[in-house]
Each structure stands twice: as C-alpha cells, then as structure tokens.
Amino acid sequence: MARADTHTRLVGWLKVGLPLMALAILSTLFLVARRIDPEAALPYAEVDVEALAREPRMTAPTYAGTTSDGAALTLSADEARPATGGAAATAASLRLALDTPDGARTELLAGSAVMGDGTREMILSGGVTVTTSSGYRLETAEVAAKLDRTGLESRAPVVATGPAGDIRADRMVLGQDARTPGAYVLVFKGAVRLVYQPGG
Incomplete structure (x- = not known):
C-alpha cells in the first residue's frame, strides 16, 4: 500500500512539475532569441534590371x-x-x-x-x-x-x-x-x- 501511495504522489508531482519545466524552457527561447531589426534592408541580388531588359539573355x-x-x-x-x-x-x-x-x-x-x-x-x-x-x-x-x-x-x-x-x-x-x-x-x-x- 505504501508503494502505491509513493507512486501516486510521484505522478502528482510530475503532473505539475513537467508542464512548469516546459514553460520555463519555452520562455528562455523567447528571451534569448535575437531581436529582428525591421529597419534593416532585406538582402537582394545585385542585378541591374534595366540592363537585363535592354539585353535579354x-x-x-x-x-x-x-x-x-x-x-x-x-x-x-x-x-x-x-x-x-x-x-x-x-x-x-x-x-x-x-x-x-x-x-x-x-x-x-x-x-x-x-x-x-x-x-x-x-x-x-x-x-x-x-x-x-x-x-x-x-x-x-x-x-x-x-x-x-x-x-x-x-x-x-x-x-x-x-x-x-x-x-x-x-x-x-x-x-x-x-x-x-x-x-x-x-x-x-x-x-x-x-x-x-x-x-x-
């Protein structure tokens, strides 16, 4: 009976502890993540569009x-x-x-x-x-x-x-x-x- 009681208590603690650990891991992902600068220019290929239109190839x-x-x-x-x-x-x-x-x-x-x-x-x-x-x-x-x-x-x-x-x-x-x-x-x-x- 004591063994079943220990098992039940362990399962009860894990039901509370595991979701809290998952929440802590997720929050560190968002806190540590790099910030995105919306003002930074997007990388584009260096292509002269006018030259391509003038000289198709x-x-x-x-x-x-x-x-x-x-x-x-x-x-x-x-x-x-x-x-x-x-x-x-x-x-x-x-x-x-x-x-x-x-x-x-x-x-x-x-x-x-x-x-x-x-x-x-x-x-x-x-x-x-x-x-x-x-x-x-x-x-x-x-x-x-x-x-x-x-x-x-x-x-x-x-x-x-x-x-x-x-x-x-x-x-x-x-x-x-x-x-x-x-x-x-x-x-x-x-x-x-x-x-x-x-x-x-």
Whole structure:
C-alpha cells in the first residue's frame, strides 16, 4: 500500500512539475532569441534590371536535335543572347557534340558563336577545339557548323594531332562521304603538311 501511495504522489508531482519545466524552457527561447531589426534592408541580388531588359539573355541554355542524315546534335553554352535589332543571336562558351549514325562522336569547344540569319549555320570562333572519337584533336580560329545536316568546316588554318601524326592544313571539312553512304569523313584541304610519327 505504501508503494502505491509513493507512486501516486510521484505522478502528482510530475503532473505539475513537467508542464512548469516546459514553460520555463519555452520562455528562455523567447528571451534569448535575437531581436529582428525591421529597419534593416532585406538582402537582394545585385542585378541591374534595366540592363537585363535592354539585353535579354539565357543562362546555361541547351539544345538537342537530329540532323536530316540522322546525327544527334547537342548544343550548350554558358550564356546565349537572342537576335535583337538586326544583331544575330550569339552564345558564349559554346559546347557542341555531334554523334553520327556510324557511331563516331565529334565534340567542339568555342569561346563564342554567332547564329547565321536563315542559313541553319552557326559560326564558332574564339579559339575552337575539335575532338573526334577517331583520335584527332584539332585547333583553329573559326568553324562553320551546319545545324540541319552533318557538316563542319574550318574557315581558318588548322593544327591537328592524330593517329597519323601532326597535321597542318589550310582548312578541314567533316561531313558525309559521297562515295560511301552512311559513312563520315574528316578531310584536310589546301596546303596540307603531315609530320609522321612512326610507332605513334
């Protein structure tokens, strides 16, 4: 009987003590909390709204499509600006990937690009690097890339390294092989100079 009486007394004290402890904890939360200054300025992003309205742009745009000959084309850039007031559409830090039906892959990196008016062609410039899955790495100042079919053509001299050695040429063209349907070839044109590296 004494044990039941002790238990009842303990439960009675806890019924009063626990809510009082909870109330004390809650009151310290409000007393210790930092005061909010309503006069302090709200943090906003430092953006020039007028400049954005004057020069619209997209950040990190991506485009994916298929050319008429079945190649998968993917374009991405750090920034793109639409055509406005007679100026052509442009892109900065452009990456282009071309996967042809024969299983080959070609990747281009360029500092900038300009979209041709109604030509379905993009001019890549600002130091263009071309890498192919066949082992070639090319550098040139400017490349014209077709968007409706597989076609890349440099508009400046090319310096390349590949399985055959080091190559210098006036220009290069990547496109469909006219003699073999479904095949794609990389052709160096103009004054072509090959430095062959045996065993390389």
